[in-house]
Amino acid sequence: MPSIDVPVRNGGFGQTSRRDNWWLAPLLTFIGLGAFVLYANVRVFQGDHYHFGPYLSPFYSPEIVGPSPHAWFQVAARPAWWPGFLPFSAALLVMWAPVGFRMTCYYYRGAYYKAFWADPPNCSVGEPRKSYWGERSWPLVIQNIHRYFLYFALIFIGILAHDAWKAYWFADGFHVNVGSLVMTLNPILLGGYTLGCHSFRHLIGGGMDEISKSPSRAAAYDCVTCLNKKHMVWAWCSLVWVAFSDVYLVLCSTGVWQDRRIF
DSSP states (O other): OOOOOOOOBOSSTTOBSOOSOTTHHHHHHHHHHHHHHHHHHHHHHHOOSOEETTEEOTTTOSOSEESSTTOSEEOSSSOTTSOTTSOOOGGGGTTHHHHHHHHTOHHHHHHHHHHHHOSSSSTTOOOSOSOOOTTSSTTGGGGGGHHHHHHHHHHHHHHHHHHHHHTTEETTEEOOBHHHHHHHHHHHHHHHHHHTOHHHHHHHHTTOSOGGGSHHHHHHHHHHHHHHTTHHHHHHHHHHHHHHHHHHHHHHHTTSSOOOBOO
C-alpha cells in the first residue's frame, strides 16, 4: 500500500515536521491586520478629513450625528448627551457593526487565532499552551453572534451602495470622478465578502433537506457558494479597499491629491 509522510505536531511551541515556510502566512496576516487595526483606530478617533465633496468615508458611514453635510443630524460640536470624558467621533456610533461582523467571521477567526494567539501558529505546528478551549466557553463563545452581525452587515451594504450613488452627483450635476469609482468599489467588494459569508450561505440553503426542490433557492445557494469559495480573497480585498477609500478622502481633503474628473 502506498504511503505518504504527513507533518504532525511534535510537542512544544513552534515544533513541527513541516518543511515549508509555515510561518509566512501568519506573519503576513499579523502585519496586515495589525496595520489595519492601527490605522482604523487613528482615523476613527481623529474625527476629521473623512468627507470630501459627495464622498463619505466608509469608516464613518452612515454619519448619524456629526459636523459634515452628510450627517443625518448635523451638529457643530460633540452632542450634549455624549459623555464628557469620552472623545467624540461619528464613527464610534457605527463602527461596532462592521467590526463585529469581521471579528466573528469564520475566516478571520482562523486567521487571527493563528497570527495573534498562535492557536495554533499554523496547521500541524506546536502551540504555546496545552489546553483547548474551543468556542463553547467564555470568552470565545461570543463568536457565535456572527450570524446576527450578518443582518447588520447586509444593511451596511445598502447604505454604502447609496453612498456610491451619491458619489456621482456634484454641485454642477452628474459626473464621474476617480473618487466616484473608488467609492463604488466599496459596496461591490464588501458585497462579495458579505454575500459569500458562511452564515449567509446557511441562511440561503439551510432548513431544507433537498434544496434542489426549490430551483430559485438552489440557484441562490450556488451563487453564494461561488463567492464562498473565494471568501478569503473577498475578505482581504474588501478590507484593503475600505482603508484605501479612507486614505483617498484624507489626501483629497488635505490637498495632497486631486480628485480628477473622468467625464
